[in-house]
Amino acid sequence: MFTQDSLGKILKSHGVSRRGFIKFCSTLTSMLALHPAMAAKVAESLEKVQRPSVIWLHFQECTGCSESLTRSHAPTIESLIFDYISLDYHETLLAAAGDAAEKAMHEAMQAHKGKYLLVVEGSIPLANPGFSTVGGQSNLDVLQNVAKDAAAVIAVGSCASFGGLPNADPNPTGAVSVSDIIKDKPIINISGCPPIPVVITGVLAHFLTFGVLPELDNLGRPKTFYANTIHDRCYRRPFYDKGLFAETFDDEGAKKGWCLYRLGCKGPTTYNACATVKWNDQTSWPVEAGHGCLGCSEPRFWDGGGFYKALSLPDSDVRKMAGYAVATGLAAGAIAGIANKIKKQDMLKQHEVVSVDDWDDKS
Amino acid sequence: MTNVVIAEESKGKLNLERGLNAFREQIDAPVAAFFSSCVHCGLCAEACLFYTETGDPRYTPINKLEPLKRIWEQEYTLWGRAKKALGFAKPVTDELLEQWEPLIYDACSLCGRCSEICPVGNDISGMIRKTREGMVASGHAPEGLVGASFRAVKTGSPMGVKLPALQAQIRHIEADTGMTIPIDVQGADYMALLSSMEIINFPEYIEALAKIFNQAELNWTLCSEAFEATNSGIQIGSSDIAQELVERVVRGAEKLGVKTVISPECGHAYTAIRWEGPNLIGRKYPFKVVHILELLDELKAAGRLKTSSKESMSVTLHDPCQVVRKGGVRAQPRELLKLVNDNLHEMPDAGKMNWCCGGGGGVSANERAEPLRLKVFKRKRDQIESADVEAVVTFCANCRMMLEEGLEHYDMDMPVYSLTEMIADHLEPSVEEPSAVNVEEEDNE
Amino acid sequence: MNNSMDFLLWVKGPAFEIALFIFVAGILIRVIEILLLGRKADLSEARSSDVRAGIRTVLNRSIPESGILKKAPFVIIVGYLWHICWFISFFLFVPHIEVINYLLGISWPGLPNQFVDTAAVIAMISLLAMLIYRFNHPVLRFISTREDYLVWLVTFLPLLSGYFAFHHTFEPYAMLLGLHILSVELFLVIFPFTKLMHVITVLMARWYNGVSLGRKEPENQEVQS
CATH class of the missing domain: 4.10.480.10 (Cytochrome-c3 hydrogenase, C-terminal domain)
Known part of the structure; x- marks a missing residue:
């Protein structure tokens, strides 16, 4: 599984021309909002870069994110880039199975300790670890284990980023996001259901080029892709x-x-x-x-209150609440009003006729 | 809910508890709607003579209602009660009422401009009238008005005018003119009321009535038991006293069996007898009430009011608030003035929104308010000045007094005329043809 | 997770329910309290129809009397500007119309956003101008209470937060939108207990004024010039 070939070389062997590669790098550069002059640097870095080791874990998910990346209508550079990282463990893409697969993962973790990238797809159930296991290990244990020695964690898709569908009300599995569990590693959220393929590759390319994760927004997402609504x-x-x-x-x-x-x-x-x-x-x-x-x-x-409900609409059963409000208002209003009436009648009953004799002497 | 129990020993005396009780009695749906609607825009201040001429923000009309507002909020709203229970409410105390007394009596002539201006429609002057009920019952009415009320109830007139004084004036007029002033004529169609001010200061008014009614061959009378039209109860703001005074008029009119009672040229008398009266006595009248100008306008329309000459001097009209703005008698004075004068120069804001003379609503009977009243007369002086005329015509005896005093105070030498008297002075010399008139008389009732 | 989307869902959900409850129940209590107090029938003979006078006053009082327009042009003009622009900002912005349609089932066309945006700016400027005026005018300073300033703030905030939300002045948008809705909820909550009630009771006040004073007016009332 280990090869020291550079990315550029491998791309060439797959028939991707130098021209096509530069074009891809330019696209990436502009998408990453880098200066156009950086395109050459990106290309240079990517050509030379050693394939980093990547471990891809699947938790409570639908694999739609992987599909988004791999099932484009035609082989794209975005998908090809998969070949140029060392995808040492990916449950759905891996040829190996069972102990062999586990072994591959552990080898990669050992060989690239502190340097490998961990990609997570799916949310983690906390209500009961048995809700989602791989090889008898709960998602939580696997995540904590693998994340321990990772350089960074990339949460791909809304489930890994924010809990996603499994986390939807009433969240029976107690699903949480990666960032709810891992607190001591750089985490980048690539949200979306699924995320845009080029966003995934873009983030990887950024990491390959600069060795660090791109700038993130307040939800841990790369600003370059998530800056605008x-x-x-x-x-x-x-x-x-x-x-x-x-x-x-x-x-x-x-x-x-x-x-x-x-x-x-x-x-x-x-x-x-x-x-x-x-x-x-x-x-x-x-x-x-x-x-x-x-x-x-x-x-x-x-x-969010319904896909076909305008954004500004309240997200609750307002009719029921309005009904309670009307009933309460009518009842309380009537009680207060009748109390006022009784009081006023009382006052009228107690009225003492004012006469000029009430003043001591004004004649 | 608090049940206020008035201690036995305090009965019969005016005190705070009685005052609070009276405030509570006065609060009704309109008051609650008005207070709920006030947004503190401050426009009522600009409508109020007492603010515009002094610049004192305490005279902002809505501010004058603070005592009534507190009672409403603390005792008639759920929210206010909750606030009160939590200790966030400022109580209505004797000190508060004492502090507010000059605002409610000296600095409000119940002219009603604020009620017409308020953008949310608050009848502020109506609420001041209500507030005065509580002021009276708590013993916070000004001395001048207390005295006037006392005299009105005890002697029959706020100025202490008794029947013999009227009879003396009648004798004078009869001797001077040779006319007969009918008094206590059973079954007369019309019963005329007078204001003490007219009896004492402007007896020409009685003469004018006699001349006009003689020409129109009106079957009219005065009533020896009910000749006084003014009502101090309305001014001091006590419905009980006002009721007593209105009842005298109603009794007199019912006893003589008249069909119509004529309110004199007095503003608040008209409000008292025409609008508040039936509500005070709790029943509708068996007779009609008209202001003298309404009657003159009817006579004019029926061809029974004929004048033969006109004056050329330039005049302006002062609109008495209670007759014009709050009484709705608006077109008649101008139509009638045309009979005797073609040289009318309206003052600014003339008509419905004319400014008060400053002495209405009991202010003129309240000696303490005199300096303030003369100060705020500045507005009227300016209005009259910009009309640039030789004389002022009006149709309220109180306004007339106030105008005369005010003009004198500001060193303006200008006569003030009563419209009714002016008309009487220009009547066509009577011609003997009674037959034609009798037919028309039927239409007029 | 503690993020802006959670916040937005909270303000659109439970917070909105609470605000709506207080708003609706509060208004009903206030209105019923007023109505049940009742008023005595007027026994004096009316000169003209009090019903017509009531309706006339409800409508006419929106037109300032010419004298007061000259005496206090600022309050009248800025007051007009404020109310109209607030009305446009609130009732003619499509996302708002959607909410009204959702709540009441009635809908109408909105205005293009630039108009609404301009109206909101004018509304905010007029509110600020009125606040400055309130601080400086002797009468307004004198009669103003803490409630007046509270109501000012709670009325201003929805406009400001709405403006920020519309222009995406700050990120994230969900937080801005949430703050905007929250500020409106604050408005709804204090509405029944403050002078904001005038929005509803103004109709009652004008009506009562009209029927009690208007019955004394001549029947063919010329329009006040």
């Missing part, structure tokens, strides 16, 4: 500003490509690069396909 970069934004909205998925507004805010688009609260990077070789992305953003790269997006 979908809404701010959305090509339908002008319609929002003009007040032109689709009311249903098949009305005139929808056909004219108007804003999907009223149909529940979560673009305004969602930080991701879909609107600029798009999906499937820049073919399209959800909003372009006519559906509002689900907000999948944000924490608790499943519990």
Whole structure:
């Protein structure tokens, strides 16, 4: 499993031209918001870099994140880059199984102690360790074990980043994110359900090039990809500003490509690069396909009150609450009002007629 | 809920508990809606003569209602009660009422401008009227008004005018003019009321009535038991006293069986007998009440008021608040003035939103308020000055007194006329043709 | 996890329910308290219809009398500006209309965002101007209570936070939106217990004023110039 070939050499042997490689590096450079002059440096670094060891763990997840990366419609450089890291352990991609696989992982951990990258896909159940195990070991134990000697942890997908779907209310497994457990390692969250492939490769490339993780936002996500909201970069934004909205998925507004805010688009609260990077070789992305953003790269997006409910709407059973409020208001108002009435009647009863004789002597 | 028990020994005396009780009696839905709506915008200050002429923010109308507001909030709102229970409420005390007495009596003429200006629609002057009920019951009414009320109840008139004084004036007029002033005529159509001010200071008014009614051949009378129209109870703000005084008029009118009672040129008398009266005695009248100008306007329309000459001097009209703004008699004075004068120069803000003379609402009967009243007359002086006229015409005896005093105070030598008297002075000399008039008389009732 | 999305979900969920409860129940209590106090029938003979006078006053009182316009132009003009711009910012912004539609099932077209944005700025400037005026004008300074300043603040905050949220002035957006909604909830909570109630009771106040004073007016009332 170990090879000392540089990335550049391997790419060439897979038929990726130098020109194609430089182009990829330029794309990465611009996506990482580096100075264009850095493209050459990125290319140089990537060409020379030794394949770093990567251990990829799967917990409570659907493997959609791995799929996102590997099942692009055609082999891409993004997916190829997998070949150029030393993916020493990946449960779904690994040819080996059982003890052999475990052995490979432990060897990698020993050989690259303190230097290997740990990629986590999926959330970790805390309610009962038995909810998710691999080879009889609970996810929590595996994570703590492997993370101990990792250089950094990359949480791929919203489950690993924020708990994701397993963490959705009522969270039966007590699912938590990587950052809820690992506190002493650099962690980078690449959220999304799934994340954009090039974002995963971009982060890896950044690490390969500079040896450190890119700058992160307050949710531990690389700022370069998560700095803007979908809404701010959305090509339908002008319609929002003009007040032109689709009311249903098949009305005139929808056909004219108007804003999907009223149909529940979560673009305004969602930080991701879909609107600029798009999906499937820049073919399209959800909003372009006519559906509002689900907000999948944000924490608790499943519990956000409904995918088809406009963002500004309250997230509760307001009718029930309003009913209680009306009943309480009517009852309390009636009690207070009647008490006032009784009091006033009392006052009228106690009224003593004012007469000029009430004054001592004013004649 | 607090049940206030008035101690036996304090009964019959005015004290704080009685005052608080009276405040509590006065609070109704409108008061609660008004206080709930006030946003402290301060516009009522700009509507109030006492603020605009002094610049003293204490005279802001809504501020004058602090005692009533506290009672409402602390005792008639759930929220206020909770605050009170937690110790966040400022109580209404004798000290507070003493402090507020000059604001409520000396610095408010119940002119009602604030009630017309308030953007949320608060009837502030109406609430000051209500507040005065509590002030009276707690013993915080000004001496001048107490004296006037005392005289009104005991002698029949706030100025102490008794029947013999009126009879003396009648004799004078009858001797001077040869007319008969009818008194206590059973079954007359109209019963005229007078204000003491007219009997003492402006007896020409009685003469004017007689002349006009003679020409119009009106079947009218005065009533020896109820000639006084003014009502100190309204001014001091005691419904009990006001009721006693209104009842005299109602009894007199019912005894004579008149169809219509004529309120004189007095502003608050009109408010008392026309608007507050039925509510004070708790029943509708079996007769109508009209202001003298309403009647004159009707007579004019029926062709029974004929004038033969006009004056050329330039005049301006002062609108008495209780008659014009709060009484709704608005078009009549201007129509009537046209009969005798074509040289009217309206003062700024004339009509519904005219400014008060400063002496309404009992201020004129409250000696303590005199310096303030003369100070705020500045507004009226300025208005009259900008009208640039030779004389002022008005139709309220109290306004007339206040105008005369105010103009003198500001060294303005200018006569103040009563509109009714002006008309009487220009009546067509009477011609004997009674038959034509009798037919029309039917329409007028 | 303690993050802005959790905060947003909390303000849109439990916090909103609490605020809505206090708002609705509080208003009902206040209105019923007022209505049940009742008023005595006026026995004096009306000169004109009090119902018409009541309706007339409810409508007419929005038009300032010319004399007061000259005497206090600032309060009138800024007051007008404030109310109109607040109305636009609140009722004609599409995300707000969505909320109203969700709560009451009624909807109307909104205004383009630039208009709403401008209106919100004008509303904030007028509020600030009114606060400065309140500090400086002898009458307003004198009659103002702590409640006036509290209400000012609680009215200003939703505009400010809404403006920030709309412009994504700070990150993350969910936190800004959450703060905006929270500030509105604060507004809803204090509404029934402060002068904010005038939004509702102004109709009652004008009505009562109209029926008690308007019945004395001549029937064919010329419009006050």
